Each structure stands twice: as C-alpha cells, then as structure tokens.
Amino acid sequence: MAKKKSIFVKGKEISILNEKDGDFISLTDMLQAKNGDFFISDWLRNRNTVEFLGIWESVYNPNFNYGEFAIIKSQAGLNSYKISVKEWALKTNAIGLRAKAGRYGGTYAHADIAFEFGMWISAEFKIYLIKEFKRLKEDENSRLNLEWNLQRTLSKINYKIHTDAIKENIIPNLISKTQISFTYSNETDLLNVALFGITAKDWKKENPKSKGNMRDDASIEQLVVLSNMESINALLIEQGLTPKDRLIQLNKVAITQMKSLLENNSFKKISS
Structure with a gap:
C-alpha cells in the first residue's frame, strides 16, 4: 500500500506517494502554484513533453508500447491533438504518469517527470521543488540509519545476553x-x-495516581527483557510446562x- 507524505513548496502543500517503483509527486497539487488557467493536458500535448516522456519510459519501462507512442508523437503539437493522462497510460503502457482515484486521487508523476513538469510552473518553483524533495529524502535516510543502528545495537545486546546465560550457573530465586x-x-x-514481582492489578493499587500501567513506567532494559520473555514463554507453553514451572524459569x-x-x-549509550 502506498504511503503518503507531503512537502511545502512556495507555500503550497505537495503530496508524495511512496510506491513500490518509486516516489510519485502530485501534479494536481503542483498546479495550485501556477498563475492563470493551465491544465496537465496542455503540458501533455506539447511535443517536447511527449519526447521526454518517451525517453524516460524507454529507460525504465520494458513494456512500453513504442507503436502507440510513435502515433502520439506524430500528432503532438497539432492544434487538434489532445490526450489525457489516463489515455496516455492506457495506450502506451506508461508507468511514469498515473491518474489515481479514491483516497489519494489526482494525477501523479514519477519524481523525475514531476521535476520536468515543475519547469512549466516556473523555474523558481522547480528549484524549490527539488530542494524540498531532497530534504525529505535526507530526513528519511537519517531515520532509516537510526533504526538500522538501533537494530544492530539490540542484536549485539541480545547476543551478549545469550553468551552470558551460558556462563551463569546459579540464579537467585527472587520470587x-x-x-x-x-x-x-x-x-x-x-x-x-516474573519480571516486576507484582501483578498489574496490585501495581495499580500501589500507584493509583499513575495514568498508565506498569509497562508504561518500565525502563528500556525491562521492556527489552519483557519482549524476550514473551517469546521464551511461548516456547515453554509448547513444551507443556505448567504455569508454576514457567514462572520459575521466566x-x-x-x-x-x-x-x-x-x-x-x-546499551547504556542508547538508553541514556
């Protein structure tokens, strides 16, 4: 399912759909920044536009219909020529332009094509569009790197937990x-x-002013251990251990x- 994000260019909100085959920017939203009447079909009837779209499709779309494209190209620029995005996609099997209905309705173009369309709004608009799009991608990459580093750190922590478990022979029974x-x-x-030494109901009695529950107030170390315990408990249940024996083990x-x-x-570094 496509994920929708937005950027602001010259005070206009521009929607971006993250699809499996790339980022698609709303041309419908971009039109808000154009002074005077202007339609996407006007841009699409231009011969230079058709040539650009044909080259883009030839590079990225192995199923592009060159026969239909040749017919459209021969007619582009004529006063009588007019074609919609839906017709363009249907006739040529194009993937760079999409007319969407429903929740995210409107005309969307692959980022490469949207930048080209931005020039038809204005040169200034195109520059700011590219700038804001780059900023969005940099933010996304920063978040992905942070998530990757966190996962890598947690993996190291879990490895240490398992290696330490081998070394431990005597475990004090605190319950x-x-x-x-x-x-x-x-x-x-x-x-x-097993972890907190108290049931949720008893914890609530002892902490009547707390808006959350005991897990909301848990430390990051306790939450990591709790996540591991849930997996271990599932295995113990499959092995047929009684609740009493599972409690001791957990x-x-x-x-x-x-x-x-x-x-x-x-772990201290990421939890501090």
Missing part, C-alpha cells in the same frame, strides 16, 4: 513460594510477576538478562 504457587488469571500477569531469565543489560556499556 517467593507464595508467588510460585499462586494461580494467575492470564499469561500477562505471569510475565509481570524469573530466572529475567534476573539473568537484566544483569546482562545493566552491565552492558553499548
């Missing part, structure tokens, strides 16, 4: 016999007791992993 023997109403509370996991995380310098 009481009463907690072990108690029947919990759901798996969520089982995990809560509590040991929580203790071991929390120790590992709190001692890990890499």
